[in-house]
Amino acid sequence: MRISKLVGERIKEVPNGATLKSHILLLRAGYIKQVSTGTFTLMPPAMRVNQKIQNIIREEMDALGGQEVLFPVVMPRELWEMSGRYSSIKEEMVRLKDRTGHDMVLGMTHEEAAVHMALNTVKSYDQLPFMVYQIQTKYRDEARPRGGLIRAREFTMKDAYSFHATQEDLENYYKKVYEAYFRIFKRIGFKKFTAVKSDTGMMGGKVADEFMAVTDVGEDRLVICPHCGYASNMEVAVSVKDENDHTVSGEMEEVFTGNAHTIEEVCAFLEVDAKHTAKAVCYQTSDHRLVVVFLRGDCDVNEVKLQKIAKSELLPVEVEEFGLCAGNIGCVNLHVPAESVVVYDATLQGLENFVTGANKKDFHLKNVSASRDLNGVEFVDVSLVKESEKCVKCGHELTLTRGIEIGNIFQLGTKYTASMGMKVTMPDGTAKEPVMGCYGIGVGRSLASIIEEKADDKGLVWPMTIAPWHVHLCPLRMDDENVSALAEELYRNMQSAGIEVLYDDRNVSAGVKLTDSELMGLPIRVLISPKTIANSQAEVTMRESGEKLFINFGDLISELREMIRGEIEEIEK
């Protein structure tokens, strides 16, 4: 490709509104152009990267026995009513009508379509297992797109669906997909990524793992044990809580605390540590029931865990409506309506000598004892894991980090086959619902995440396996006939040798060419100029390491091919 004809421009300034590294560089290097919030055009270089990532995914899915298909983007309401998701999914799914007024949806995921495909087509256990996958544009009306391709409304996604006769077969296959995902992300060029246990969310099912690009700018919080490899999304993470103080409590006593309401204010007023307090956090369910969580003052509520206990989404609440005294709610002598959900977090178990609200305006209780005053209550884990806490598997200290979800895999069970009435005949002649797995990878998100990992202050840095082109051919002094003639010759020779080359055929100053080459991030830059020609050499610079070497023209093509091959092998080994 000649740069003079490549659609897109490279710009110096940071575009207004872009804050993430990947977003800024993709815009500055002419890889993407925003159309509206969360929707982008992939310009030619980004499309090439996108295709290369897709090809890696295709190879690995095919190696798992996957069969590529293409499901419809626009589907009729009835298909989604079969699974119940026409109503359970809210504004995130785009709904529209066709010309006859028929309700349609844009497919944001394709479990229904996959079951529809297999329904009445796959009839016998003998046809199982199988896996189908597609790579397609998804549209989701995200509440808050952000960070360019990190969280877009429209994005390229690989989604795969497997069908099995037994749960055991699913579990075995699931492990193979899990391993294939590691190969995929490694081949894309990720070094900092990890798999974590995750919540199943609206997909349903029991077991789910997420693949996370580890980065400070990630939206998900991760809990990792560096010692044994335990790794979990914060949403479902568990830990061994800090040891509580077991000092025996004195007589429980009501104390005046006045306007001290927050845990900080109460601690300051009574001169106690937050670890010696039990605070209340309140919500209401969607059907207007009160939810009260008591947990140690230095801890925070894990709302995903709490949602599962309350079996409802959690909404803000004015506790006075339920007869409580905001700022003085305590876990002793609490009076709440009968249908309320009251939860005592595991951090309170065994806690002695602590302060909690007196359920009376302006007063708290001190010298409260869990063993004496919370007799018979059930303690459950609803708090967020903290850095100081220990791994439940091996007891070592946990590490908190952040990640971008670039892939996920679910064991769905029979949620969709059962709701949509898909059955196969088993060896014993009975009809049984197949169990399903589903497996996603965000292509655009992977593209952006690898930038977050690898790009530097000069620009993009592509791994050889997904670089839009392998070589950036950068001739200086194109007004010099020797240079331009040789550049044209090298360009042709590289192309015929199968080297993917971006040729900067413009007659612009050296500074422009060099900075543009660094911004665009191709792995190898081949520079020629009157100086290098005088020595019959090209100057070859590696984008990532900065390593520079001079290669005689006679050896250039074969050396480049070797470097490209070696680099790809190094990444994939």
Add this chain to the structure above:
RNA sequence: CGGGGCGUAGCGCAGGGGUAGCGCGCACGGUUCGGGACCGUGAGGCCGUAAGUUCAAAUCUUAUCGCCCCGACCA
């Protein structure tokens, strides 16, 4: 959906009742040229949109649309 911010030339920004500006980019001519060169000439804007206020609005008011960030949400 809540909170905050921003909409002026392709991009980045200044101007804040009285003739529309700067830098970069773009076009043409010339001189340069291994780290975003220089000189000259030129093209390009209904100041997001709509209603007000005013002799006069990019500027003040209101509404609306768009975009960004934080939160809620997120197969």
